[in-house]
Amino acid sequence: MPTPSVSFEFFPPKSLNASFRLWDTVQTLAPLAPEWVSVTYGAGGTTRELTREAVATIGQAFDLRVAGHLTCVDASREETLEVARGFRKAGVEDIVALRGDPPKGEAGFTAHPEGFANSVELVAALADEGFMVRVGCYPDKHPEAADADADIAWLKHKIDAGAKEAITQFFFDPETFLRFRDRAAAAGIDAPIVPGILPIENWSKASKFAEACGALIPDDLRAAFEVATRDDRADLLAVAQAAELADTLVGEGCDQLHFYTLNRPELTRDVCIALGLAPKVALSRVA
Template sequence: MEPKSRLVGDGEIDVSFEFFPPKTEKMEETLWHCIHRLAPLRPEFVSVTYGAGGSTRERTHTTVSRIIKETNLKPAAHLTCVDATKAEVDDVARDYWTSGVRHIVALRGDPASGVGDHYVPTPGGYANAAALVSGLKSIAPFEISVAGYPECHPESANLDADIENLKAKVDAGADRIITQFVFDGDYYLRFLERARAAGIWVPITPGVIPIHNFAQVSGFARKTGATIPAWIERRFEGLENDPKTSHLVASAVATEQVLGLVDEGVKSFHFYTLNRADLVYAICHLLGLRPAPVDSAKAKANAA
């Protein structure tokens, strides 16, 4: 579906942003530039990714805690089943609740050895995302988001099995579905229709990934089973060594994607920012979002 272009008014759509925790001091500077750049756009929430291993979990927790202390944003912490027992995951969840986190993105997670490898549940751990959702709801009344796959999860036998797995997560207590990024809005709309036909009535927010680097994002798409339409490929032809123009094209492409779904009645969008603030900010501006006035009192308190 190659969408039409039009401008939406400020407040007509809701957005949320995904960040990943920094590994180095330089990456931390980039992350916080991104957070402060996008915060005035009043996202519904911001999520922070999480991987296997203690150091990654600590970076996620540190980032989420700082967002709570230094901003007015509502953070959603990612939590997975990978390489952790139920007791270890539950401890992390309790720590999040104590630190003020009320929203968790509950994911099965990819195998620690790499995306695409066969997933094997951790002995003594949660078997899948549905079990994780159920466990989290027993700990505290978290708001819980889970993942959906408009073009089918790479490990699912077929679309019917994928929808059945999705319904299990919702039946376990999930409050929202955030989809894997999708480039062709028709895939999202068909997925939405299948989910509703299966009795899934929670909000289903489409994921959007701005194409900051076509080769890199194409690699992400291959791993997750997302289709890049030919019309998008043509937009980026010949720009392999021209990042400035590529970013201008990316802004236009993502804006068209979103507006095409807005025309179909979709009002919420989740941006996978890859911690690239300026590109995402430009897209949101094109969509009609405008920054809120700065909370000067909190800004002064944070600067003190």
């Protein structure tokens, strides 16, 4: 079976200890030679400057292709594009364009009076600026979508606006992704759709996150993690579950996988090694 290419998502640090954790994460995963890595925005765009700094530093220190996340939240069009141009000055040409979560305390997304109304408008503007734009998509129905067909239609709008690739929200059943991929193809979407995988570092947090973003949790998986957590075997189950999911997807023709690391690199590293991705240098060495 072919070995897939991989990409990793990191969080920008909000404290000194978090900074150490981020650099340890990048140092651990860089030897696996990812195609690219990304740095997220906090909810409501709260880590905008931290994201910019982390993107620049990771690209320079580790010689990795880095994508900055960019959202429509709480900023005018010009302010948002200035962030994108700041990425470019740091040598970054890749952006993951998202609508973004509303600021803390707000029930739903409200566009800035002078900002982008939605992710489609953001994608179009970034594509016009010449960036390589990736977008998100939802194999399980987005909590705000009218139905599953609406998710497909919205993804097509983003691809038509200039996005070159889509990354899925995490999911737990490979059939969820495969059905979504088939429906996207039937709708005329020919851009790559990369499955997003979350190695489960903390079951309680992961299950709450899944419920918030609409990712369905199979009953047998929930039961298995509850037992494994009680028996202090959760990490073993997490690696086995994510590796099995990834292996199934590769067997179904997925040649790219995107990992949500949560800045906890050990599980992602172990899953990648289980898939046959050998580190290019010693794992303790900075690239």
